[in-house]
Amino acid sequence: MGKTAVWILGDQLLENHPALQAAEAEGGKENVRVLLVQSAARTRKQPYHRRKLVLLFSAMRHYAESLRARGYAVDYVQSATFTAGLRQFVKAHQPERLFTMAASEWNGRSFQQHQLTKIVGIPVTLLPNTQFLVGQFDPYPSHTPDKNVIMEYFYREMRRHFDVLMNGRTPAGGDWNYDKENRQPLPNDIALPDEPRFQPDSITQAVIDEVEAAGHGVGSLAGFDLAVTREQALAAFDDFLQHRLPDFGAYEDAMTERHQTLFHSVLSPYLNLGLLEPMELIQGVELAYAAGNAPINSVEGFVRQILGWREYIYWQYWQQMPGIMEKNSWDAKRPLPTFFWDAQTDLNCIHHVIERAISTGYNHHIERLMVLCNFCLLAGIEPMAVNNWFLAHYIDAYDWVMLPNVLGMGLNADGGVTATKPYIASANYIHKMGDYCGGCRFNHRQRHGADACPFNFLYWNFLLQHEETLRANPRLGPNVLGLRYLDDEERTAVRHQAQQFLDSLERPTPT
Template sequence: MFSVSRLILVLGDQLDLESAAFDGLDASRDVVWMAEVKHESTKVWSTKARIAVFLAAMRHFRDDLRARGITVDYRQLGEPGGETFAEQLRSAIRRLKPQGLIMVEAGEWSVGREIEEVAAEMGVTLEARTDRHFLCSREMFQRHAERRTQFRMEFFYREMRQHTGVLMEAGKPAGGQWNFDHDNRGSFGKEGPGLRIPPRRFTPDELTKSVIADVDAHFPGHPGSLVEFDWPVTVVQAREALQDFITHRLPEFGRYQDAMWTSEPWLYHSRLSAAMNLKLLHPSVVIAAAEQAYKDGLAPLEAVEGFIRQILGWREYVRGIYWHFMPGYLERNAMHAEHELPAFYWTGETDMQCLRDVITQTLRLGYAHHIQRLMVTGLFALLYGVQPRRVHEWYLAVYVDAVEWVELPNTLGMSQYGDGGVMASKPYVASGKYIQRMSNYCQGCRYDPAQSTGPRACPFTTLYWDYLLQHEPVLRRNQRMGMQLKNLSRLSAGDREAIQKQAASFRAACDSST
């Protein structure tokens, strides 16, 4: 090995060939360092699919760099160096004796701090460069935040549209309005979604098969399955997945983005979030492809705007919120929820059909779309009163696209209202009637979403009314909760007592099995 000038650190979610970390790279003196760190998969009990997505993408990226003549020091699972990130990095510095470290700013607060501490301990310089993958830098978001007394994604989204020119026509939003969310709340009729072209699958190649074998060997007790593993794990595959979505699902994405259906995990969703969060796919490429589909008349504006809002709006916004409020954001618990996560979140073994379907799907595929996350698993945890950090840890563990900067604000803030209104203007609470309206999950379920008490009462409905009763004094200060609290006021004293008694009994039964 030649004398190493700079050690370029590439983390598992930084697989970007255009990364700023490679600016000025001298292939004759610089070394790229990558490591598969066991602790990163055990600090939360990660599903096998999530682990495999990261490792398969990392190994393919390593080989791509080597094919370009770049020296890569790569440590696979089980190789010497330690089981934690800090141990592996210390070992690499001792072996390679670099003059300095270069990286793109870490996506996780604790990892960034860990690298800083190791660099200081080992006496090497560390240069952390701005991540060009994002369309809004941390500094740009900070300027946005300084102009606001209240955070709302819609205002940020409009600024980003103006800043980038995306879906803008003569300085105004395409179609004359910023947001077509009202047009994107369709549900399927009784016949369901009908026949659709299934998403493009990516059969594991030999390298990915070796990852699957390693994951099964090193993490045998972890939840989930790798039998149906077919995620894109290379840049080429990610581009193919994008084109597949634009061609076959984007046109109907808007109308049905909130709809759910039993045993239908994909529907019209993109399956691109994991590739983007690993940096295999740049968001500007995704946005441009969707916008071009609108310009070419291949997809309606409401579908394209709804999809672009998730990327240019939500994705960039949650990253800004994450870095603006960390590290204290992780501990927020505005509604003082203290229950543990029910055990069935790790097995899917529940007689609530909606939760059984979504959790089983999640453990099988490492995936659920955003409404399944927000209004099924997330809604139940919120109504039940689970500690927000425990919900966050579950989401971080089970989904293939989960990295902390995007998952934490969406879960703790948006889903669980743990930040007290930073991410969402009100708690996203609803009874079982919402799930009945947006899916077929209630058909054949032993529970009736119209009932809040009695043997057939839907736990979602019981817990919904109980949540309003528990938090009524706080919620009355929120104007957006007016209608729900007005309905609450119609309950008699006897109804209130019966609901609270049934909710307490239900929680006690779940808690005893956790």
């Protein structure tokens, strides 16, 4: 029996990898040789956050070690490109065929489908991706682009099919959705839990040294403490179950200067790498609910994020690719302001959120959506510039998750395919959900004038500018109705101040 090769991509670090299983079934473990490629060209595609690079490369190296411990022969190749790494491997080992699992990203999958066989010169078996539940069950198999799919109904179908938080045909607790119980602002005296920390071992330290020496990318590596193995990622999940899940639901949308992660799970970096799988997290929180350790609004809220939003976003990505990259339904053309790269702005909320993104590569969902994307949508920032900034700055960022979240949900640039309404809000929302406004030089109550918060005049300017389009959207009716309180003089003042502010932003973004 000849050698069988398995190429495992860096974000496919699954304990039970289908390509490994298929190769082993064909020729026995002793004939399997696994390849992991660290491509320099891919690393430099964006100025990625250094913490993300260390997380990715350290997790890949630990995964290679874990496979060796399980008896597999593994090559970890660092090369200029994937093509060079694959050719080097095939030349060295002369395998007779190659197994690989479909990439979750469009470019990677297109490479596997159209170029890989030619590059390796042997038969390639491309197996379906198993990292998403929607790969096992598609709630809308005959979907056509002329019909919009609403996340809520997608999510209910997923709950029914996978029998998650269900009592027969009815949802556990009686309701499908506890959204209204997920919007409490944070009490001043509440204790905020620390996240688990994982000290770098020698493998991680070597990667930290390499990434620091390369000098590429954004952000800081100080105090790197992320999980880099499946065991550590499972420990991080366990910590979430014990210390954060009970309050996750109530304070899911809250924002504070005092703490970065609140009661969020911070599991997206590990899920997106394959160190954790969605169903094991869903089952973990279901067990916590059954044991009476967490209330329904927290458990349903978390399940909604994983089985609802995450799966829906991946599904939307594959529905909308590659066209989504060209979408710009609000005709937004302004360059990304320079302060996105250094956090130097008087807007206290944006300052804090960007500063945290730069130092840690993490913001929670509402900060990404209602602070950063809200600002970019109101200010008319060019969608792909925003997308690329997000792609560079977050430790959990991948093409499949970024495009529908940024262009779809955050900027509504896809014409409302991902989200039925643009998520826009004035300073009132940011003040209601957090404490950023307290320490800000702008006044969150003033609509215009020297001290007015820019979120206010930009918000009202956006409504004025797009009144007709917004009026046609039933979910935004009440917002547009607010325009009747603005007389001509106030409309002129809002427009004038918004224009002045936007003109002041137009400085080029560093490359």
